[in-house]
């Protein structure tokens with residue numbers, strides 16, 4: 001039995017269809033990240049799980065219980081939003097305990113739960129402060145604390161770190177990951193940030209226009225993308241995708257780089273194809289069969305590594321390297337086993 005199951009979920013707002021035939025099964029105890037561009041329906045899906053949005057068609061089951069018509073308060077689900085949603089006139093203690101106050105739980109028990117959550121989140125010394133006396137990261141901890149005290153079956157996070165600055169974001173990312181390991185909780189976490197997805201998730205759902213492009217572990221998704229959309233969405237800088245026209249492939253006399261690649265792949269193509277290679281997989285030192293002379297157009301120095309920009313077959317290419325580069329004209333090497341081929345519809349061709 002799966003822990004959480006979506007069966008053919010449809011959702012439209014007026015005429016516009018946002019989610020269509022969304023089906024997914026999630027195991028217990030997993031950290032699941034919904035990753036996709038802004039507007040692809042992530043929040044809508046989360047809100048349907050929480051009961052804040054009506055489901056048009058299909059079923060959502062939590063431990064085999066149908067959620068569709070259950071009141072939000074009966075679902076045993078806690079949601080943490082990007083906007084924290086704290087009450088400005090209440091102190092941290094009151095904000096964390098807010099959900100419990102409504103559940104007629106004894107005062108001593110509430111205090112115990114709040115202190116336990118505050119300890120886990122390292123905000124015990126802040127319990128008397130008002131939200132305006134807290135930093136963004138501390139506010140987000142309070143919002144998470146409120147969710148923890150409710151001891152839900154399922155935590156939903158909607159872009160909880162988007163309002164934080166970069167340093168705090170990576171710190172909170174680690175905290176949330178530790179929290180998951182400690183509480184062994186079930187989490188559905190929404191983000192458009194691929195780094196958050198890669199670092200936090202047991203499994204990632206890559207979404208595009210209300211559909212699932214791929215569902216798998218971060219390793220699966222990085223190493224074995226099903227199509228160009230997924231390949232480009234994971235990895236920074238994104239995977240280089242070079243379009244090769246059919247004419248260039250069939251012209252056997254034209255022994256350019258791409259014919260070399262195709263020859264290596266030992267396949268015949270009678271349509272346009274796309275060749276993909278990740279910036280970090282292109283080498284300046286380790287020689288391999290496919291060598292290309294390039295002229296560097298720009299180098300971005302990121303400190304520990306550099307991003308080199310050039311063009312191949314009319315497409316801008318990014319190369320990640322730690323090497324110190326003095327020459328403008330260099331040779332780059334594309335390892336064969338790091339090449340990805342995609343058909344004219346941008347779906348992966350396995351070779």
Ligand SMILES: Nc1ncnc2c1ncn2[C@@H]1O[C@H](COP(=O)(O)OP(=O)(O)O)[C@@H](O)[C@H]1O
Pocket residue numbers: 013018036037038039040041042043044045
């Ligand atoms: N209440 C609503 N009424 C009309 N359209 C909505 C509503 N909520 C979301 N949408 C639309 O549905 C689409 C998906 O939105 P959303 O789920 O918020 O995307 P995401 O969270 O992935 O950025 C968007 O095009 C958005 O404009």
Ligand SMILES: [Mg+2]
Pocket residue numbers: 042043044
């Ligand atoms: Mg959203």
